[in-house]
Amino acid sequence: MEIDPFIFRLSIFILSIFVGYYVVWSVTPSLHTPLMSVTNAISSVIIVGAIIAALSNIDGNIFTSSTLFGYLAITLAAVNIFGGFLVTQRMLAMYKKKKKDKK
Amino acid sequence: MISANLSATFYLISGVLFILALRGLSSPETSRQGNFYGIIGMVIAVTVTFLSVGNFSSGFFYVIIFLLVGGSIGAFIAFKIPMTAMPELVAGFHSLVGLAAVFVAISAFINPEAFNLGSPGNIKLASLIEMSIGAAVGAITFSGSIIAFLKLQGIMSGAPITFKGQHLLNALILISIVILTYFLCATQSSKLFWVLIVVSFLIGLLLIIPIGGADMPVVISMLNSYSGWAAAGIGFTLENTALIITGALVGSSGAILSYIMCKGMNRSFFNVILGGFGATDQSSKEKNKEQRPVKSGNADDAAFLMKNASSVIIVPGYGMAVAQAQHALREMVDTLKKNDIKVSYAIHPVAGRMPGHMNVLLAEANVPYDEVFELEEINNDFANADVAFVIGANDVTNPVAKTDPQSPIYGMPVLDVEKCKSVLFVKRSLSPGYAGIDNDLFYKENTLMLFADAKKMTEDITKNL
Numbered sequence: 001m002e003i004d005p006f007i008f009r010l011s012i013f014i015l016s017i018f019v020g021y022y023v024v025w026s027v028t029p030s031l032h033t034p035l036m037s038v039t040n041a042i043s044s045v046i047i048v049g050a051i052i053a054a055l056s057n058i059d060g061n062i063f064t065s066s067t068l069f070g071y072l073a074i075t076l077a078a079v080n081i082f083g084g085f086l087v088t089q090r091m092l093a094m095y096k097k098k099k100k101d102k103k
Numbered sequence: 104m105i106s107a108n109l110s111a112t113f114y115l116i117s118g119v120l121f122i123l124a125l126r127g128l129s130s131p132e133t134s135r136q137g138n139f140y141g142i143i144g145m146v147i148a149v150t151v152t153f154l155s156v157g158n159f160s161s162g163f164f165y166v167i168i169f170l171l172v173g174g175s176i177g178a179f180i181a182f183k184i185p186m187t188a189m190p191e192l193v194a195g196f197h198s199l200v201g202l203a204a205v206f207v208a209i210s211a212f213i214n215p216e217a218f219n220l221g222s223p224g225n226i227k228l229a230s231l232i233e234m235s236i237g238a239a240v241g242a243i244t245f246s247g248s249i250i251a252f253l254k255l256q257g258i259m260s261g262a263p264i265t266f267k268g269q270h271l272l273n274a275l276i277l278i279s280i281v282i283l284t285y286f287l288c289a290t291q292s293s294k295l296f297w298v299l300i301v302v303s304f305l306i307g308l309l310l311i312i313p314i315g316g317a318d319m320p321v322v323i324s325m326l327n328s329y330s331g332w333a334a335a336g337i338g339f340t341l342e343n344t345a346l347i348i349t350g351a352l353v354g355s356s357g358a359i360l361s362y363i364m365c366k367g368m369n370r371s372f373f374n375v376i377l378g379g380f381g382a383t384d385q386s387s388k389e390k391n392k393e394q395r396p397v398k399s400g401n402a403d404d405a406a407f408l409m410k411n412a413s414s415v416i417i418v419p420g421y422g423m424a425v426a427q428a429q430h431a432l433r434e435m436v437d438t439l440k441k442n443d444i445k446v447s448y449a450i451h452p453v454a455g456r457m458p459g460h461m462n463v464l465l466a467e468a469n470v471p472y473d474e475v476f477e478l479e480e481i482n483n484d485f486a487n488a489d490v491a492f493v494i495g496a497n498d499v500t501n502p503v504a505k506t507d508p509q510s511p512i513y514g515m516p517v518l519d520v521e522k523c524k525s526v527l528f529v530k531r532s533l534s535p536g537y538a539g540i541d542n543d544l545f546y547k548e549n550t551l552m553l554f555a556d557a558k559k560m561t562e563d564i565t566k567n568l
Contacts, residue, residue, distance in 0.1 A: 031128045035459070046346060052217060056218075067162065083178065098473050
């Protein structure tokens with residue numbers, strides 16, 4: 001009997017939770033704010049769903065109710081992706097070590 | 104058009120890159136590279152999606168337009184936002200992820216053919232369940248984050264809003280969501296789908312309004328976690344590995360952060376979520392109303408004390424963020440260092456309004472991160488330090504948490520500030536902090552209260568050094 005592909009996805013999901021658990025515990029507490037902004041950015045990979053929705057114009061009709069929701073979702077996710085990665089970048093650029101050439 | 108297997112492989116690669124992005128944050132040196140991995144992962148995921156849909160008709164043109172519009176708004180916000188407003192920004196971003204998840208779910212419900220999920224009115228059962236979970240959690244994330252945003256921004260009062268029967272109402276709504284999902288699956292009725300979304304928006308609002316301002320670190324982390332689970336729900340619907348991996352990562356990341364924040368307050372997660380902290384404890388507030396003598400001083404006294412110290416520990420809190428005093432503080436510390444005084448910073452896990460809030464502000468003011476320490480790392484050093492400079496923190500220094508089992512904050516880990524030879528406490532008044540209790544530290548023999556705006560006081564001290 002064949003295994004339902006759902007089981008494979010569930011395995012990926014469960015294992016990723018464990019990976020996430022260990023990876024996040026090793027994040028230094030001083031970087032917890034960038035952690036939140038970068039998780040924000042990567043969870044916007046939901047944009048792939050939005051793109052599929054927006055390009056699902058079967059009869060050549062670009063604006064149907066389902067593609068419109070797709071366009072809206074693309075815009076929201078794009079705000080998050082660009083905003084999230086850039087603000088993380090901006091924050092991380094500020095974390096500096098003590099200058100060694102101190103008198 | 105590329106094959107499904109090839110695109111699945113690329114989605115897996117971008118999932119792995121997202122893991123590396125989080126892995127990079129284990130140290131500030133590797134963090135920038137980690138962020139770069141995250142960006143690459145995102146570019147791969149988006150590109151592969153375009154190629155696998157393979158539809159470059161005029162719809163594609165609009166997709167690019169909307170992508171650029173959203174992207175420029177995001178970039179604009181990212182460059183303009185002041186660092187003190189990070190908690191609001193993150194809450195706002197969470198709401199967008201939540202809403203995007205809802206929109207994708209709606210779109211998939213209206214047009215399931217596009218996602219290979221069956222036909223309208225006859226959607227595969229498993230997909231419908233996953234879609235409902237994604238939509239419901241997304242809606243809760245959206246409305247909850249909006250409330251968190253309004254509270255953090257000060258548009259809405261940070262005070263907990265509670266009413267009779269609140270918990271019963273919330274429980275009933277949550278049960279109704281489960282029942283709605285069941286009937287939605289049984290009937291495939293689009294009406295029920297809309298009702299499910301509306302009810303989820305409502306519960307998101309109701310869950311967050313009873314939670315007070317200083318509990319926002321827990322709320323933000325929790326909503327972070329929800330946004331991950333929403334993404335994972337949609338990931339299952341779309342059978343997309345990148346989305347499933349990311350959802351799981353973000354979900355567990357937010358959950359861990361909530362746990363760390365709760366532990367920092369010695370409160371259980373449910374205690375925070377059920378809300379109304381501080382509002383319930385009127386009796387202990389009254390008890391402490393009697394007047395006790397405090398020593399207060401001015402910038403000159405503070406400067407004198409610090410000049411004669413050999414080591415100073417700075418304890419920043421939310422008040423520093425409100426007063427935007429981080430730059431003034433750094434200048435004061437620079438002057439101290441010129442006088443060969445050792446300075447370090449002590450950060451309590453729940454200082455500020457989100458995890459790591461103080462660290463970002465200090466980093467913004469060019470404080471090197473190896474001078475900034477967490478509670479466990481530095482707590483023993485207070486006994487050997489000459490001066491503790493408490494700026495905008497309160498409850499996290501209250502020794503009552505160690506001595507009085509009756510106190511609502513008893514058992515919460517606190518910074519042992521009182522062990523310093525002398526304590527300088529910058530505060531606008533003697534008013535109690537968020538927990539609504541008096542801080543014994545104000546009345547200690549070796550405490551000098553500096554009643555002023557944090558920024559102004561710090562600048563004045565620098566002048567007097």
